[in-house]
Amino acid sequence: QVQLVQSGAEVKKPGSSVRVSCKASGGTFSNYVINWVRQAPGQGLEWMGRIIPLFGAPNYAQTFEGRVTFTADESTSTAYMALSSLRSEDTAVYFCATTYDYSNIHLDYWGQGTLVTVSS
């Protein structure tokens, strides 16, 4: 059973950056497809992209390209999501979620979520 534990809530100023961590246990970290999904208050789910530690290269949703960076540290089984140039609309709960299925991504395991609040 895979467990994902995310870092705590953050409050950021507009224009700044945030980094959220997602530590995994159980399973083989390098084989995961690690996805990042966000949910603005009262809104639906929005996929931000994915990274497969085994291959290294991330894929970003077009909405976030240029502003988001995914990394994965295999030595600590931890994935990171960094989002820059924050604006109020980035206020959301950010989730990491994983699967082993490379061919048709569905999200088997989820972290508890990290609330990022962007406010001046």
Place this chain on the structure above:
Amino acid sequence: SYVLTQPPSVSVAPGKTARITCGGNNIGSKGAHWYQQKPGQAPVLLIYYDSDRPSGIPERFSGSNSGNTATLTISRVEAGDEADYYCQVWDSSGDHPDVVFGGGTKLTVL
């Protein structure tokens, strides 16, 4: 980009059957997945590849997918099923593969 359309809300009496639809162009050719999300919690995978259930998900939850509509069916609805439900596909048809979510459906148990 690929779009999935869900009804914003569905209401059902306890013990009855709820059906939540997810419309998308030729969605029947993709594998549809479904999630349940209760307030303040992370989503939980309910159904994957149209009709498969992860271990621990009750048989009351089932799925189907054909043509332009995928459907999540919840039999013998209980008060604890009140939640938001999201469909999702993996759209690999273009240059930019994407996970696509529907807008979500709020299930109310009367």
